[in-house]
Amino acid sequence: MRLSVDVSAREDIPPWLAYGAPVFTVIAALVVGSVTLVAVGVNPLAAYVDMFVVTATQPFGILQTLTKAIPLVLAGLAVYLPLRANLWNIGAQGQIYLGAIVGTWVGINVDGGAFTIPLLLVGAAVGGGLWGAVPGWLRAVYGVNEIITTLMMTFIATLFTNYLVRGPMQGGSGNFPQSASLPQAAQLPFIVGPLHVGIVVALLLTVAVWVLIKRTRLGYEIVFTGSNPDAAEQAGMDRARIYFTVLVLGGALAGLAGVVEIAGIQYRLRPGFSPGYGFTAIPIALLGRNGALQVLVASLFFALVFVGGSTITVNYGVPASIVSIIQALIILFLITAEFVKQYSVSLGIERAAAGASVGEGA
Amino acid sequence: MVGFVVGLLVATVQSGSSLIYASLGELVAERAGILNLGVEGMMLVGALCGFVTTVVTGNPYLGFLVGAVAGMAFSSIHAFLSITLKSDQVISGVMLTLLGTGLTTFFGKPWVSKSIDGFGRVTIPVAVKLPYLGPALFNNTVPDYLAILLVPAVWYFLGHTNLGLEISAIGDDPETADTMGVHVFRLQYLAVLIGGALAGAAGAQLSLAFSKLWIGGMTAGRGWIAIALVIFAQWRPSRAIVGAYLFGGISALAIRTQGISFAVGHAFPFAGVINPALAFLTNSIILSTYPYVATIIVLAVVSQGELRERIGAPNALLQAYSRELD
Numbered sequence: 001m002r003l004s005v006d007v008s009a010r011e012d013i014p015p016w017l018a019y020g021a022p023v024f025t026v027i028a029a030l031v032v033g034s035v036t037l038v039a040v041g042v043n044p045l046a047a048y049v050d051m052f053v054v055t056a057t058q059p060f061g062i063l064q065t066l067t068k069a070i071p072l073v074l075a076g077l078a079v080y081l082p083l084r085a086n087l088w089n090i091g092a093q094g095q096i097y098l099g100a101i102v103g104t105w106v107g108i109n110v111d112g113g114a115f116t117i118p119l120l121l122v123g124a125a126v127g128g129g130l131w132g133a134v135p136g137w138l139r140a141v142y143g144v145n146e147i148i149t150t151l152m153m154t155f156i157a158t159l160f161t162n163y164l165v166r167g168p169m170q171g172g173s174g175n176f177p178q179s180a181s182l183p184q185a186a187q188l189p190f191i192v193g194p195l196h197v198g199i200v201v202a203l204l205l206t207v208a209v210w211v212l213i214k215r216t217r218l219g220y221e222i223v224f225t226g227s228n229p230d231a232a233e234q235a236g237m238d239r240a241r242i243y244f245t246v247l248v249l250g251g252a253l254a255g256l257a258g259v260v261e262i263a264g265i266q267y268r269l270r271p272g273f274s275p276g277y278g279f280t281a282i283p284i285a286l287l288g289r290n291g292a293l294q295v296l297v298a299s300l301f302f303a304l305v306f307v308g309g310s311t312i313t314v315n316y317g318v319p320a321s322i323v324s325i326i327q328a329l330i331i332l333f334l335i336t337a338e339f340v341k342q343y344s345v346s347l348g349i350e351r352a353a354a355g356a357s358v359g360e361g362a
Numbered sequence: 363m364v365g366f367v368v369g370l371l372v373a374t375v376q377s378g379s380s381l382i383y384a385s386l387g388e389l390v391a392e393r394a395g396i397l398n399l400g401v402e403g404m405m406l407v408g409a410l411c412g413f414v415t416t417v418v419t420g421n422p423y424l425g426f427l428v429g430a431v432a433g434m435a436f437s438s439i440h441a442f443l444s445i446t447l448k449s450d451q452v453i454s455g456v457m458l459t460l461l462g463t464g465l466t467t468f469f470g471k472p473w474v475s476k477s478i479d480g481f482g483r484v485t486i487p488v489a490v491k492l493p494y495l496g497p498a499l500f501n502n503t504v505p506d507y508l509a510i511l512l513v514p515a516v517w518y519f520l521g522h523t524n525l526g527l528e529i530s531a532i533g534d535d536p537e538t539a540d541t542m543g544v545h546v547f548r549l550q551y552l553a554v555l556i557g558g559a560l561a562g563a564a565g566a567q568l569s570l571a572f573s574k575l576w577i578g579g580m581t582a583g584r585g586w587i588a589i590a591l592v593i594f595a596q597w598r599p600s601r602a603i604v605g606a607y608l609f610g611g612i613s614a615l616a617i618r619t620q621g622i623s624f625a626v627g628h629a630f631p632f633a634g635v636i637n638p639a640l641a642f643l644t645n646s647i648i649l650s651t652y653p654y655v656a657t658i659i660v661l662a663v664v665s666q667g668e669l670r671e672r673i674g675a676p677n678a679l680l681q682a683y684s685r686e687l688d
Contacts, residue, residue, distance in 0.1 A: 036468055088452050090399075138658070144665045147399075147452055148593060151586060152654040159654075163647040282456055319471050321578070324464035331457035332439070335449040 021337040029329035051308030063193040069303035070198040074257035076284035076295045082246040086226040091150025092254040093278025094157035095128040099255025102127030104269040107186030116185045128255015136247030140240035179269035188264040198260035210292035371498035378610030379509040380564040384588035385602045387560025394553030395533035395678040399455025402585025403462020408433035408562025409569040410466045413576040426566045433562015441554040448682035467578035480574035503571040517599040533676030536683040590657040609653045616649040
């Protein structure tokens with residue numbers, strides 16, 4: 001007699017599983033994440049209530065969450081769009097930096113009057129787009145794996161930012177590694193409280209990406225190429241052009257994420273201005289891989305994790321890295337949920353070893 | 363000048379060791395067809411666990427071992443997700459790095475101020491008298507020597523043992539290997555776990571022999587460099603050591619050239635263009651970008667057409683193998 005694990009592909013995904021998976025995922029991640037809280041002597045239930053319920057029910061918490069969601073939506077879309085073509089833009093972080101560099105430079109050096117803000121947004125999109133264009137071009141023309149190149153480009157961008165704020169772009173009083181402050185005309189105006197007009201940019205682009213994917217020929221080609229590149233090629237679609245386009249557009253979106261963070265909140269370019277938005281964008285795109293609007297929802301959730309995370313860091317003195325632990329656990333359970341969605345697993349007790357089960361080697 | 367070169371070589375070997383461990387580990391995993399982007403996370407787990415063990419027991423050898431075992435245990439998460447659950451290797455690896463960074467920063471906080479003696483230097487007599495190379499190669503800690511010895515060991519393992527050849531076989535063509543009776547899943551697990559152990563050792567080398575302290579995020583991107591190195595080395599152990607020392611050397615050089623300016627004389631043609639360009643290119647921060655730029659260039663060169671056959675990239679890298687499903 002032995003215990004057998006039988007795994008078989010599902011014919012169709014039951015609706016409760018398809019729609020419930022993200023919810024189960026988040027709950028499972030929070031339950032496992034609570035172990036780390038218990039380990040440092042914090043009551044996880046109270047901490048989670050502070051983190052999510054309190055933050056999401058107070059006006060200030062809501063505004064902060066919305067503000068935090070702005071760069072996350074844009075960065076999430078930057079990973080989501082290439083993902084539709086089955087490309088991994090792991091390097092949104094680098095494109096964020098480039099957008100911030102170009103945007104800050106335009107903001108400080110170009111006096112465009114009322115057009116300063118549009119100019120710096122366009123500049124940032126071009127900067128991020130160029131940073132995405134290098135891996136895009138290498139992928140399209142030479143078939144170079146975009147995962148590694150986008151990542152390498154991130155390190156180059158981070159170091160380049162470090163160089164600029166200590167050298168050519170260093171400004172402000174003292175010898176701190178930072179740029180000069182953006183002039184008033186280049187700062188994004190506030191709507192209410194800490195919420196700045198970047199939210200409008202983020203919402204407009206979410207809709208734009210939704211329209212692009214669902215309503216345009218290019219979007220259709222992107223999704224088709226993503227699901228079956230060979231068939232797409234047979235149908236006369238230019239795979240190289242699509243790969244290049246999605247990575248350039250993704251880079252431009254990430255570039256905007258960088259500049260709204262600078263022009264909306266920080267007003268200066270600093271080496272570590274983006275606390276891993278580009279990497280958080282990966283689980284966001286994964287949670288929202290079914291559509292741009294889902295990306296928006298996922299970004300709001302991760303913004304809540306960020307804002308709530310800093311609340312419990314202050315209230316309970318737990319290290320801020322609880323945020324990255326919860327993020328990682330969400331990805332972990334998301335992957336597991338993908339598996340459960342695709343395969344049904346049943347446990348059974350058998351007399352003899354019946355064939356080779358897939359759980360072999362586990 | 364001699365002092366500068368010797369100092370540079372010594373620093374190169376010391377900062378290259380962790381890259382050798384980590385890139386050899388990643389190389390073994392990738393040969394089996396599994397990309398593990400969690401190197402940075404596994405290194406941090408190895409660094410912290412090794413450090414804590416050494417603080418508690420005072421024995422760096424035990425710490426080093428525990429670091430390797432911890433890295434291995436941590437890599438089993440990636441193995442389970444990517445091999446058994448057949449999930450996306452990219453996303454699972456990124457998750458591992460996020461989780462490792464988060465957990466070690468979280469639980470490592472109380473250990474930040476602790477100090478250890480760590481590994482001491484072991485000088486090999488006579489050989490150390492060699493000009494230039496002697497002080498760099500023969501006056502190191504035990505993990506540094508082990509790193510160098512590991513290169514031929516991994517080379518022999520992958521190219522001259524049944525197990526190693528089977529690992530390469532499943533990375534190239536898992537279906538055929540399976541038909542031939544090779545245990546694909548079992549060996550993929552083994553390869554990922556070896557990779558985890560070596561990444562853990564890389565982290566422990568950093569915290570026990572290199573910097574002899576623990577700070578959150580102390581690997582500072584070395585895990586990602588190790589991944590780049592595997593491509594740079596075109597999946598060959600012998601080239602991994604060259605790459606590791608090259609990358610280590612550049613970071614050692616970047617620290618050492620701070621404040622030194624390179625310039626041609628004013629009478630030199632185009633001095634007005636050349637001097638700012640030289641100043642930019644030899645800036646210590648810009649120098650640090652060279653390994654990444656080099657990796658992109660190498661990747662672009664080796665990805666072209668007929669070369670692809672010769673470079674040794676595992677054909678089935680990133681493809682989850684499933685026997686009877688789908």
